[in-house]
Every structure is written in C-alpha cells, then in structure tokens.
Amino acid sequence: DTAVSQTPKYLVTQMGNDKSIKCEQNLGHDTMYWYKQDSKKFLKIMFSYNNKELIINETVPNRFSPKSPDKAHLNLHINSLELGDSAVYFCASSQDTASGYGYTFGSGTRLTVV
C-alpha cells in the first residue's frame, strides 16, 4: 500500500491550460505539503495544510490553488499554465507540526508545459 500517492505521475500540457494534481495519504497524518523541485533539483515549499487548515502559503503565483477536502487529501490546481511551471511537484505528509519526525514524500508528478 502506497503511503503517499500522487496522480498523475506525468502530465504534459499546453500553455494556458488548467490542470490538477491529486495527493492522498493513508498514514493518518494531520499535515500535508506541496513542494516544487526545479530542473536543478532545488526544492521549495509551496503550501501546507494542517487538519484541512492552510498554515503555509509561500510566495506562489495566484494561479496555484491548493485544496484539502479532508486531512488525507491535498490537491493542487494550476490555472493558465506557463512554461516556467514545468517542474516536478512533490506531495508530502507528516504526523503533525509538532513531533518533528520528518516527512513522507510521494513519488512526484512531472509537469511539462509546452
């Protein structure tokens, strides 16, 4: 059973389109995250939710909107895709914000905007 699963694994789309990436965790964790990894492997946090409440919202274009329908799911919707959005997007979860055990990551979604 995959602990943190993301769909799709690959996404190729044209500029200007709207797309969503879905993430689900079956670990019973309270906190979920979205990270963006660029072509140089640099990882930057985008958003975090704790029990469906947004707690981290980094400087990210308004075209990116996270949604957490319940604490096991965190989806990422991207409007009006641009070439610079091409990257690997990782979802992750942690037990909560206090225990400090680290994250469990999904396997990533490679987004290519053409």
Next chain:
Amino acid sequence: GDSVTQMEGPVTLSEEAFLTINCTYTATGYPSLFWYVQYPGEGLQLLLKATKADDKGSNKGFEATYRKETTSFHLEKGSVQVSDSAVYFCALRRGATNKLIFGTGTLLAVQP
C-alpha cells in the same frame, strides 16, 4: 532567513571509498536537522535525523552529527556501494509550522 548550504556535486567515488558530504546551516535557535535521499525517478526518503546538539543520526551505514559550534551536519559513510548513487539533501526544520528548508542537493555517483 534560515538556509542550508551543501557542497556542490557531483561527487564521484569508487565502490568502498569513504564518503563525506558537507552541510552547514544558518538558523535562529536550534532546529532539527535531516538528511534525505532521492533515487532516480523517485520521491525523497528520510535517511537520518538529529534533534539537538551532539546528537548523531545513523541509518544504513550513514552517519551525521549535529555540531552546534560549527553549525554543521555533515553526512558520512565508511564504504559506499553502487546502490548508494543518488541525490542527497540536507534540511532543517522550522518548528512552528514543521516547514523543512532544503539545501540544493548533492549528486553522488559511485562507480564499480
């Protein structure tokens, strides 16, 4: 602000060589420190962690010691294998929101 600096890669070693990947951090207080590993085409996996000064994290033959005086958390392994080839990320944790701040990653390539 808080940041993590890692040595630039790639690091290329022969099998059974000794590995050191340097990591230093800048942060207020005493953050928890982590090493993650990313194998090709996969997500990051937690390798080891340390939560306070002088703590040593260890796993799968890898070790790192939290050095407050030098603000460092260098990763070491006595004898690397081809299967250790991956990208290694050092990270620090900011407590209030559990945010992880990552270094730029270091690619390790181990040749037979």
